[in-house]
Amino acid sequence: MEFTAVYKMPDSLSKKPFTYCPGCHHGIVHRLVAEVIDELGIREKTIIVAPVGCSVFAYEFFNTDGTVAPHGRATAVATGMKRARPDLVVFTYQGDGDLAAIGTAETIHTANRGERVTTIFINNAIYGMTGGQMAPTTLLGMKTTTSPYGRSPEREGYPVHMCEILKELKGVAFLARTKVTTPKDVLTTKKYIKKAFLAQTKDIGYGLVEVLSTCPTNWGMPPIKAMQWLEQNMVVEYPLGVFVDKVGEEK
Amino acid sequence: MKKVMMKGVEAIGEAAIKAGCRNYFGYPITPQSELTEYMARRLPEVGGSFLQAESEVAAVNMLYGASSVGKRVMTSTSSPGFSLMQEGISYIACAQLPAVFVNVVRGGPGLGDIQPSQGDYFQATKGGGHGDYRLIVLSPSTVQEATELTLLAFDLADKYRNPVLIFADGLLGQMMEPVAFEEKEITYDNSHWALTGSKNRPPRQVTSFNIDPYGLEKMNIELQKKYRQVEANETRYEEFLIEDADILIVAHGTVGRIAKSVVRMAREEGLKIGLFRPITLYPYPYDALSKAAQEKSLVLTVEMSSGQMLEDVKLAVCGKTKIEFYGRMAGVVPTPEEIFTHLKTLIRGQ
């Protein structure tokens, strides 16, 4: 009997083992991005702009050219790249602290200009790399090392909903929020990521996919329980779905 | 060469275009907004790209991006804006990316004012951002020199893969003077290191990051080696009537120009005064100044600051000659007359 590999590591990953904690969703999303790059045949003209945070090493995991931006500035770096070399495909990969706290201004203005840039936004409601501090997307009542009594709206304000903010900006061509806790979610997320890249390659505008993700380590839960917690809590706070789609269906 | 009347900052902009710069990112701030406006007008005419960023923080990172894909890039700003760019400059320096910055320095600290100053000397020459890095700093004293140094800045940036700063001030930026541009063929090729897409080659990374201290130290050693080369090869200065001079004035940029007038006034009165004008503030012309100050009775450092370059003058002179200082701060420009009066007071006291 002859067998053939039907699911295997995509070419656009460098094969270097990920540095993420067991069960962390970064790895799933990395693979999906790489699969999309493979399928679009753009590996040799794609550049990743990694952020500061857990995915600071992301540029090492992709089999593409890459760099690391200062904390929060990934989309500004990507903007510079695209303005200088519009023929390249540039994507940023950012966490919630990077994109929705220190980099909020860059995020909003990049989206508003409709930069031909794609952003993968990992929202796990916490700062991972620095050890579990409160994120702009931390849920109300959620305990972190800097909200040890639980996030309170009076003290720390409310969880930031980036998709709901960005959907009002006319430069946005594709915008969706998703999760990767089930195989079905994974397939949906891949479809969204592809559209976010097509928004760029078809010269329509800015594309962003927000992926609700687990952080088992800093949430203090085993990976499977973390996924359940995500389903029961994060999805309630952050509704899933497509917010903007100017890309349309693939023929 | 044909001469045209141009405002300082606009001449810098035109020189950048002549140097092959087709990507400019900036944010308006007085007293340099005319440079941003000039690039907004001119770049589309030459097939370039101008982008007004949402902040200086964004602008410097756009520069990082555009430089990392191999293009000649420039931004311009004034003091508070340059402060905002420091983090990005540190990244650019460590990632060894060429980029040209123009700081049209204004009175500070804080919001300060919008008048000419040299109060950002420490920030420019001693590293305004974090870590062990250096900017190559060029200090022009005339509009013509500003254009020449701008052309040089792009060449040095590419040659050393290092950020280069044009250290100007509002006086130079706003003044109109006749300038002539050297017409030369500009070619540059950064494809051997730039992020151009990994076609027919292994993927490439441009970063300022190494989590391993030994690896990062290696990167630092490489940087330091480069800075020693810059110091050996790129030190520039002007000496004006120093041979027979008894007293040496040391001043750079706009103040260097004012000091030249002081020298002329003094010479008319028979006083043997000379001028030493550093053109590169980093690398600082320590050796040349040390030599120029020998056998002089007095070295007078004049600055539009509280005496920031004075520290480098002291390092150069190394106690061998008496050093005095005259400075105005906060955007006040010293006149040749007041400097000369001060000088005569010092001479009387000798």
Place this chain on the structure above:
Amino acid sequence: MRRAYIEIDVERCKGCGLCINACPQRIIRFSDKFNSKGYHPAEQYDPDEKCPGCGFCYMMCPDTCITVFKAVQPVR
């Protein structure tokens, strides 16, 4: 007859169990062995040859450890 099977790169595996959780056939388990990082990696245990090659384990694996192989000729 075997229709499909998976290979797990045990050295990449961090033993998170997401593949085990995702497998509809319940034919993936933690190995008794340790890998060099000290994790119990996942392993396929499929004595009844139930694996259809659905790829759910691959899709959920955060460390791209899993390769799914399917029979070239569909089994009749």
